[in-house]
Structures are given as structure tokens and as C-alpha cells.
Amino acid sequence: MSNKSQQINLLELIKQPLYDSQESIFITGATGFLGGNYLYWKLHTPGKIFVLSRGDSEQEALSRIKNNLKSCAQSYDLPDIPEDELERKLVCVRGDLKSQGLGLSQKQIIQLQQANITEIWHFAASLSYRWEDQNKIDATNLIGTQNLLDVSEKLKVKRFIYISTAYTAGKTSGSIKEQLHSEDTEFTNYYEQSKCYAEKLVSQYTASMGIASTIVRPSIVLGPVLTQRSGGTRFGLYGFFNEMYQIKSTLSQLNHKIRLVGDPEAVGNFIPVDQVVADLLYLRSINFGSQPIYHSVNPSNLRVFDVIQQCEQHIGTDCIDIVDSRDSETTTLESMFDGRTEFYEGYYGTLKSFERSLPHHKPMSLNVMDNYIRMFQEELVLEGSDDSFERHQVKTWDGNLLTVYTMGSPKKETLIIANAYGMPVDFMQPLASRLSRDYHVVTWDTRWVPGITQGFELEKCHSLTHARDAISLLDSFDVKQASMIGWSSGVQVTLRALSAFPSRFSSAVLLNGGISLQKRKLPVSEFEQSLKSLLPKISSSRRNAELYCQLIYGNIQGDADDKRAINSVISSTDPRLMAMTSLPYQNSETLYRYANMMNNLFNERDDAYTSDAHQPMLVVGCQNDEITHPESAVELSRSLSNGRLLMLEDSGHFAHYYDSSLAESIIQFVAQFKKEQEGVPA
Structure with missing residues (x-):
């Protein structure tokens, strides 16, 4: 089938009669990067597209799809899909891949059965990769795939197209064939293994049910070659560069090289997302050809170390080597970097190249790659300057200046957040953003760290100083009373503030507290x-x-x-x-x-001031907290005269950063307390 002189042209493909107006397809993962790009271009061809999307309502599920389509259009500098086109072609199917039967009602199933759906395109996947996250990954990549296969049989579709990854080859070196890999393959991470096992699941299930199947394996996907922007993805090359960019100040201080263990001559295969989409539409144009598996890869490989050096040039460092093995003890920073870049070991750990039977694309070059990196760095700089906090300078009770951040209307009730000692305000931005629609959110940089410009005063180095700083903030904004949130060591500040200044704080939320509470047999992380x-x-x-x-x-x-x-x-x-x-x-x-x-x-009071704080408090603990032991939250709630416990099952120490539902719990708690205070039934 291969025609090496032919090149696939996306803009020409969408002009071809790939589908007729009576044909429909069903896709998953359209709110993700690759799935969203495929949907954007598929909407330029005839036929309906049924799109699985999660959401608490039909409107929310549809909004997630439309918002992602807008992002895709922007990444190409192309117009949005017209609203009338969306109404005519796109059908949102609210459901959940991880639920049996996709969580669809009988009515939804009947609607799909009547829609003449000929193909299912399965893009959705968990991109988590750690071995310890196996259950979480399996829920999407294996159980979710099985759920979708079961539905495909009910819909009597003709073909099931599974979007996998070229790195299901794991640690295999050499030429990688377009065929199923052995389950005995050694894998770099659990993401690779789960995708490999899912390939076999798809192959076996569809064969047993008489459904044709096609497995497509993209390599490391970049943003569109048309603009060389990232397109919003933060995986692959972008994830690696972002890790380096975020710790560039740390890397610049090193007086020795960070040694990444791998093959110094390892090559990576990088393919723009619009080239992957072109491969997918091309496969449809040839009725998916005669093979069950295809690599969607670029004809040109790049040496990974050359790409890493390009990344270093853009951030102004020169501190990374790839070595066969470390000839001395692993340094602390190497351990840290290993943890940050574990996912990417599959790219530089072995020397491999991927067969490609499809016609070729324009080869990737180091010059083009350099422009991709430059464009992404510009995106990160712009993101960093888009600070939704309003910044203030506030004079404290003892004449120091604090950097204070606010979000939301000052006409609303105030929530003041005590961040963990030494942590930047960035940690609070997601939570503050979620809370700011209902509250005026105020937080600050703790003095000394990160407030490094202030002279360090050892005699004032205790939680009461920070509690007094919180009072200075309230006074500055003319707030008589507020609710307070503390996270990690900020919980100690919150407890100290509520005990020392009871009239100024009406209630509190204590998140994953790292405090001085001492109880016999209380476990410690x-x-x-x-x-x-x-x-x-x-x-x-x-x-x-x-x-x-x-x-x-x-x-x-x-x-x-x-x-x-x-x-x-x-x-x-x-x-x-x-x-x-x-x-x-x-x-x-x-x-x-x-x-x-x-x-x-x-070393402060071993009751962490709980005996003096009597306001209503919501204590939040997380079962997966590796920083403060979950039992600490249980004991803290017991120690309070007016404490309530909320234990989050699947969250960790940084739940406030990731978990949007936590903000809802905080809003409900504060609102419920206010109603109780006013004598209104909750």
C-alpha cells in the first residue's frame, strides 16, 4: 500500500467524499487534544457525529465539546465551526466511559441504534502513567474500553477504531512492527502497558463479534504544523519542556550535570496533530486498507539529546546529560528530576524506530522543532503574565509590607486564605478562582518566605505573627469579620487566628493540616x-x-x-x-x-490551639495524603469543640489545587453556617 513519493494532504482529504450525509460515527475523547482536533476536521465532512461527553447536565456536556472545538480552531488560526453546522452535525451524548453501558439510558441506546452509526472512534484515555495508579488508569484505558466495546456490539457498528500509542512497544529496541506486541514486553510505565493490553482487548473482542477493527498508533504528538503552536496540550515534548521551564531557576544553580539514564543515541518520533488527523481521514478514504494496525509517525526521527539541548538553550541552562548508567550515587536533584520526568523515559530510554506503511508526511527537522519550542515558551510566558489575582501592598501591625492578593468582588463576603509557609500564591489560584464567584477571596505571601526581601526576625517566628498579619489584611480592606481557610501549615495560623481573635473570624475550613497537635499513637507520614x-x-x-x-x-x-x-x-x-x-x-x-x-x-502548643478555638470548622482530610497522615485530620476534628470532618477518598495533599468539588464543599459549609447563625433552616 505504501507510496513513499505520495504525501497526505489534510485540506485535500476533507474535500473528498469520505462519508455521505446519512452516515454517522460515534467518538470518545473529543474534549481532549487529539480527539478534539479530529472532531474539528471531521465536522468539515458530511454526516452526523455522536460525541460522548461527561457533565452534570446536557448543557455542561455540550459546552465542554464546544469549548474544546474553539480552542482547536484558535490553534490553527481558523474560524470556529458555525453554530448551524454544529446543530446539524453534532449530537452530544451525555455519559461516562467508566460506567457500565457508558452510563447511557435505554432511551439513549435506542436513539443511537436508530442513527446508522457505522464506526466508533475511541480517543479517550487516561494519561496517568504511574504504576501505583494502576486502578485509576485501568478504569479508563481497560474497563472503559470494554464498556465501549460492549456498546459497539449493541449498536451493530461495522468498524471500531482504537487510538493507541506507538510506545506500546515499551522498552523494545530496534524496528517496531505494525503488529500486536507481546504482553511479556517490558514497559517504561503503566500507561504504555495499559494501552498495549487495550489493543489486545480490542483485537480479540472485535474478532469474536465480527466487527472490523483498526488500531492507530501516534508517536509523540505536537501542535499543528500549520501554526506550530502547542494547541493547548501539555504532554509529550511540552510536558518535558514545561518541567524544565518551571524549575529553570533551580537548574541554573546546579554545579554538576543531571544524568538521565537512557541511550545517548535514542531518537524520538514527533508528529504534528494535523498530520495524525490526516492519517486518520486518509485511512477512511482507503476503507482502512488491509492492515489491522498502523503507525501514525513522522518519517524523520530526531535524536532526543539534541531536542533536550534545544530546550536548554531556550531556558538558558546547560545541565542535562543522557548516560548509559550513573557512575556515582544518584544526587537529590537527579532523584527529583527522575520523578518529574518519569513519563518521558520511554522516549530516551531505548533506541527504536517505527515502521510506517502509510504515505509519508513532510519530515520533521531540528529547525522546525526549535520553532515549536520557541512558540511554546512564548505561550508559557504569556500564561505567567495572565494573573487573575489583583496584587496589593499592605502595611502590617509591626510596619512591614506584605504582598496581598485578592480575587472576586470586594462587595461580597470575605474569605481569607492562609497558605502554607513559604508556598507561592500560585498554589491558591485554582481554589480562589472557584471561590471568587461567591466570595471576595484574600490571601498573602507569608513574611520571610516567599517574602524574602523582609529581614528575618527569629523572635517573631511563630504562628501568632502570621495570625496578626491576617488581622492587618482584614483591617486594610475594612472587613469586620470573615471566614478563614488554612492549608497545610496555614492550618496552624488559622487555628491561632481563631483562638487569639475570636470576634474577627466566624468560621474556618482546615485543609490537610500540618500542625503541632500531639497525640499518643497518632501516625506520622x-x-x-x-x-x-x-x-x-x-x-x-x-x-x-x-x-x-x-x-x-x-x-x-x-x-x-x-x-x-x-x-x-x-x-x-x-x-x-x-x-x-x-x-x-x-x-x-x-x-x-x-x-x-x-x-x-x-514545637508550639501540643493542642495546636484547638482548645481555644470554638467557631464552626470543617476539617478536610485526604485518604491519599502523603504529606500529612490522614489520621491527623480525624484527630483534629475530634479535638475541636465545633468541628466537622470531610474525608476525601481519592484525593491527596494538593486536593485544593486539583479538585474542583472541594470548593463547592467549602461554599456549602460557609453558607450553611451563615444560615444557622441567622436562624434560617439549612
């Missing part, structure tokens, strides 16, 4: 245990802080227990948020200040 072992040493002098900073950034040998503790503290943090959580470790002075702040906190 490995992170907290390691942190508590290090804090007295680091906080004892600036000289010691410099030494421990060298243990993190340098290549010096230190006490084995200390190195293990440092690795534990760093590796326990969500790798995606490392740029923010590593702020207190950026230099020896911030490390010294942070160590004193946290060490003093843990």
Missing part, C-alpha cells in the same frame, strides 16, 4: 518524619543551611540518613507541582528561614 529530623539541624545556623543546600544542589557527600531524609521530602511531593513546592529550597537563606518557621511551628 514518612514526609513529616523526615522533615522533622532535618529541621533542627538546618534551622540551627545559616552555615548548616548552606551545607544542606549543597546536599540538594551540589554533588557533595553527606550523612546517609540526611540524604535519605532529603530524598524522602522531595520525592513525596507531587512531581507536577515541584516548581512551587521547591520554593523554600531555592537558596540557603530561604532554606534557613523556612526551617525555622516549620521547626518552631511543630
Whole structure:
């Protein structure tokens, strides 16, 4: 079938009679990157498209699809799909891939059976990759695929098209064939394995049911070649560059190379998303050809180390090598980088090339890749400048200046957020954004760290100082009383504020508290245990802080227990948020200040001021919290005279950053308390 001189042209393909107006297809994953791009171009051809989408309502499910289509159009600098075209061609099917029968009602099934659906295109996938997330990944990539296959049999479709990944080859080297891989393949991560197993599931199920199937394996997908923008994706190359960009200040301080273990000559295959879409439409134009599996890859490979060097040039560093093995002990920063880039090991870990039987696209080059990276860096710079917080300077009770951030109308009731010691305001932006439609949200940079320009005053280094700072904020905005939210060590500040200034705070929400509460047999997380072992040493002098900073950034040998503790503290943090959580470790002075702040906190009153705080409080704990043990939340709620416990089953320490439903719980709690206070039935 291959015609090496022929090139696939997307704009020509959509002019061909790929479908007639009576044919329909069903697709999943249209709110994602690749699925959304396919849907955008498919809407330029005849026929209806039934799109599975989650949502609490039909309107929400449809809005998710339309918003993604707008993003796709913008990434090409092309017009949106006209509304009348959407009404004529697009049918939103509200459901859930992870539910049996896709969560569809009998009425929805009958509607689909009557729609002459000839093909199912399955783009949806979990992009999580950690081995410990196997159940979460399986729920989408295996169980979800099985659910969709079961529905395909009910709909009597002619063909099932499964969008996989070229990296189902795992750690296999050499030429990768367009055929099923053995389940005995060694995989880099669980994402690869789940997609490989799903390929076999699709192949076996469709064969047993007499349904034709096609498996398409894209390689590392970039934004459109038409504009060389990212198109909104943060995976593949973009994920790797984003990790480097977020910690560029850390990387620039290194006095030794970070050694990534892999093949120095490994090549990566990068394909623009519009070329993948062209492959998919081309397959339809040839009735999917004679093969069951096709690689959607670029004809040209690029050496991964060359691409990494391009990334480094754009952020101004030169600190990464790819080595066959590390000839000395893994450094703390290497452990951190391994955690942040674990997903990408599949790209540089082995030397492989992918067969391609489809006609070729224009080859990728390092010059084009350099422009992709430059364009993405510009996107990140623009994103960083789009700060939805309003910034203020507030003079405190003792004459210091604090940087304060607000969001939402000041005419609304005020919610004040005590961030964790030393953490940047970025941590609070998602939560503040969700709360700001109902409240005026106020938060601040804690003095000393990240407020590094203030002189460090050891005698004031306790939670009461920060509680008084909160009062200064309320006074500055002429707020007589507010509800308060504390996260992690900010919970200690919240408890101190409520106990010391009871008339100024009406209620509180305590999120994953890292506090001084001491109870016999109360379990402690490995992170907290390691942190508590290090804090007295680091906080004892600036000289010691410099030494421990060298243990993190340098290549010096230190006490084995200390190195293990440092690795534990760093590796326990969500790798995606490392740029923010590593702020207190950026230099020896911030490390010294942070160590004193946290060490003093843990040595404050062993009841964490709970006996003096009687306002209604919602205590939020998370079963998957690796930073503060979930039992701490249970014990904290028991210690309060007016505490209520909310335990989140599938969330971790950073639930406030990721989990939109948490904001709803906070809003409901504060509103319910207000009604109770006013004597109105809740």
C-alpha cells in the first residue's frame, strides 16, 4: 500500500467524499487534544457525529465539546465551526466511559441504534502513567474500553477504531512492527502497558463479534504544523519542556550535570496533530486498507539529546546529560528530576524506530522543532503574565509590607486564605478562582518566605505573627469579620487566628493540616518524619543551611540518613507541582528561614490551639495524603469543640489545587453556617 513519493494532504482529504450525509460515527475523547482536533476536521465532512461527553447536565456536556472545538480552531488560526453546522452535525451524548453501558439510558441506546452509526472512534484515555495508579488508569484505558466495546456490539457498528500509542512497544529496541506486541514486553510505565493490553482487548473482542477493527498508533504528538503552536496540550515534548521551564531557576544553580539514564543515541518520533488527523481521514478514504494496525509517525526521527539541548538553550541552562548508567550515587536533584520526568523515559530510554506503511508526511527537522519550542515558551510566558489575582501592598501591625492578593468582588463576603509557609500564591489560584464567584477571596505571601526581601526576625517566628498579619489584611480592606481557610501549615495560623481573635473570624475550613497537635499513637507520614529530623539541624545556623543546600544542589557527600531524609521530602511531593513546592529550597537563606518557621511551628502548643478555638470548622482530610497522615485530620476534628470532618477518598495533599468539588464543599459549609447563625433552616 505504501507510496513513499505520495504525501497526505489534510485540506485535500476533507474535500473528498469520505462519508455521505446519512452516515454517522460515534467518538470518545473529543474534549481532549487529539480527539478534539479530529472532531474539528471531521465536522468539515458530511454526516452526523455522536460525541460522548461527561457533565452534570446536557448543557455542561455540550459546552465542554464546544469549548474544546474553539480552542482547536484558535490553534490553527481558523474560524470556529458555525453554530448551524454544529446543530446539524453534532449530537452530544451525555455519559461516562467508566460506567457500565457508558452510563447511557435505554432511551439513549435506542436513539443511537436508530442513527446508522457505522464506526466508533475511541480517543479517550487516561494519561496517568504511574504504576501505583494502576486502578485509576485501568478504569479508563481497560474497563472503559470494554464498556465501549460492549456498546459497539449493541449498536451493530461495522468498524471500531482504537487510538493507541506507538510506545506500546515499551522498552523494545530496534524496528517496531505494525503488529500486536507481546504482553511479556517490558514497559517504561503503566500507561504504555495499559494501552498495549487495550489493543489486545480490542483485537480479540472485535474478532469474536465480527466487527472490523483498526488500531492507530501516534508517536509523540505536537501542535499543528500549520501554526506550530502547542494547541493547548501539555504532554509529550511540552510536558518535558514545561518541567524544565518551571524549575529553570533551580537548574541554573546546579554545579554538576543531571544524568538521565537512557541511550545517548535514542531518537524520538514527533508528529504534528494535523498530520495524525490526516492519517486518520486518509485511512477512511482507503476503507482502512488491509492492515489491522498502523503507525501514525513522522518519517524523520530526531535524536532526543539534541531536542533536550534545544530546550536548554531556550531556558538558558546547560545541565542535562543522557548516560548509559550513573557512575556515582544518584544526587537529590537527579532523584527529583527522575520523578518529574518519569513519563518521558520511554522516549530516551531505548533506541527504536517505527515502521510506517502509510504515505509519508513532510519530515520533521531540528529547525522546525526549535520553532515549536520557541512558540511554546512564548505561550508559557504569556500564561505567567495572565494573573487573575489583583496584587496589593499592605502595611502590617509591626510596619512591614506584605504582598496581598485578592480575587472576586470586594462587595461580597470575605474569605481569607492562609497558605502554607513559604508556598507561592500560585498554589491558591485554582481554589480562589472557584471561590471568587461567591466570595471576595484574600490571601498573602507569608513574611520571610516567599517574602524574602523582609529581614528575618527569629523572635517573631511563630504562628501568632502570621495570625496578626491576617488581622492587618482584614483591617486594610475594612472587613469586620470573615471566614478563614488554612492549608497545610496555614492550618496552624488559622487555628491561632481563631483562638487569639475570636470576634474577627466566624468560621474556618482546615485543609490537610500540618500542625503541632500531639497525640499518643497518632501516625506520622514518612514526609513529616523526615522533615522533622532535618529541621533542627538546618534551622540551627545559616552555615548548616548552606551545607544542606549543597546536599540538594551540589554533588557533595553527606550523612546517609540526611540524604535519605532529603530524598524522602522531595520525592513525596507531587512531581507536577515541584516548581512551587521547591520554593523554600531555592537558596540557603530561604532554606534557613523556612526551617525555622516549620521547626518552631511543630514545637508550639501540643493542642495546636484547638482548645481555644470554638467557631464552626470543617476539617478536610485526604485518604491519599502523603504529606500529612490522614489520621491527623480525624484527630483534629475530634479535638475541636465545633468541628466537622470531610474525608476525601481519592484525593491527596494538593486536593485544593486539583479538585474542583472541594470548593463547592467549602461554599456549602460557609453558607450553611451563615444560615444557622441567622436562624434560617439549612
